[in-house]
Amino acid sequence: MIGLRPSASAFRQAYSGCTGRVRVPVSASGPASGRFLAARVQVSAPFSTVSLAYDLHEPAKPVADKQTSPIIFMHGLFGSKKNNRTISKVLARDLRRHVYAVDLRNHGDSPHDHRHDYPAMAADVADFIRQHGLKEPTLIGHSMPAHSNHPPKTRGAKTAMALALHEPDLVANLIAVDNAPVDARLGSDFGWYIQGMKKIDEAGVTRQAEADEILAPYESSVAIRQFLLGNLHRPSAASKTQQFRVPLPILARALDHLGDFPFKSPAEVRFAKPALFVRGTQSKYVPDEVIPLIGQFFPMFELVDVDAGHWVISEKPEAFREAVIRFLEPKE
Template sequence: MLSRRAVLFRHLSLSKSSPRTFNTTIATRRPFSTTELPNGIKLAYDLHEPPTTDWDPSRTSHNAPPPIVFLHGLFGSKKNNRSMSKVFARDLQRPVYALDLRNHGDSSHHPQHDYTALAEDVEHFLRAHELQAPILIGHSMGAKTVMTVALRQRVALGALIPVDNAPVDAALKSDFGQYVRGMRQIQDAQVQKQSDADIILQAYESALPIRQFLLANLYRDTHDGVQKWRIPLKYLANALDKMGDFPFRDPEEARYEGPTLVVRGTKSHYVADEMLPIIGRFFPSFQAVDIEAGHWVVSEKPEEFRKAVVEFLQDKD
């Protein structure tokens, strides 16, 4: 029988949160950069910095708030988190690193794509940039990646925010397999217009926002004019089963005691009520917040997501 501490969590209510005011000055974003890791992978990232007009000269490297590292989900990229990263840099007055994980965006391609490999990349990145006690935020695939980093305990973290995924083995929705089939059909058709690619994809996904999300991975080859995928479909198709797995099984052997905010969409099945006890065993200090959204919590309800994260982290400063 689970102990009371193992299953205890505090459920946050957004509707009862006290209003806060934030500086509206825009954060700055440097042109994207890449970091070559010791394992040969090159990770691309955007760095969003707090507005210079809000810089506090009394803050030193010893008392400045820890940086945020923001990870996207499967078929996503750092661009998906660009707007929210700017907001966090502004509202929380700290740098935000939005990463492209391997096989996504502008980062390296590699046939190995599982949570151990993804976590190792993130750990190398944190060491390379000497990020002290960073806050890791990850959505979907990114959520399982940040949970894996925390449980491996190879780097010190300040807090953890997994978004709409749980530390369990659970098959991906069949939608992802359909997306791959549609993307392969687009690849074989060698279309030259993104609108033609969208027509093909409509047979596999009816929702325009999701199609736009997937089609953001296309680029036009300047040599032949063909729309081509920036992501390696072969590698990611082979990794779909692994994306449903989780590398840890026993909470008695691996546990992260630091502050953790689990954000879940009420219309999504990825963090069901019956998963909360196992989350509590792996992450005994976790809190949960429900947002009325599907799996794409950040894009569906950005203000609710912003509010939950900002209030959680401000309580930790």
């Protein structure tokens, strides 16, 4: 393995009993040598992992059992396993591999927890791999769509990259969709969305059309509003009102630090296994100037450009499918 990585205890110690900006001491050796620098967290005790909900997409004629070389698909903020259902089924069919589409913590059917950051999400996925006995999985991560003027704030891709760098022995390879291992300047869109979503919860809506009317002043894009409203549900069979299944207060507190990437020094932590970065050429989230940094963190990376915006998978599903298949098919 190239470079050093922080231990699981270092991840926990970095946040234990801290409020505000945390800087982990960096040395040439020792548990904090991966330069894990966190941004604005609010926790009072070491974090624990949660058991992730998932959908398993099984191929008709698998090349191996469901534990061997599966794909783990991760969504971003306000997403869920259902967002990746179609492409997961396609990849399961074409690659004849099992695909696990997971709900990350505080999303979908997975448990809620007061902590929501990349180390915690990566640790959840690592535990998922161990709990299910998965061998040499492929990680695929993408973010939720964001307003065209601002970058997305939380990314399945950053969770995947953080896990690959922290525990490379657990992972066979990585696919990051329109994202890079860098800190991002955050816009205000998601805080604005949460305000609108809180208004919906307070209104006690019974129909999605009512919720959409409340959310419209907060977001003009119908597609993004539909995406956000996909988180509405009826808490019980007897309930007439709809509420958001995501814990809005927890996610609101997490927004300040979800733009940061937890690893800062590629000289000290690398993922020396194959990695594919799929970039939308009409998107601004993987500019040419960050490509050298990608190569430092992921020295065996490949870059594929797709003529699309940030919504690479939904805009150009066939181009994305072809890129993934070329990357994952056995090389002669």
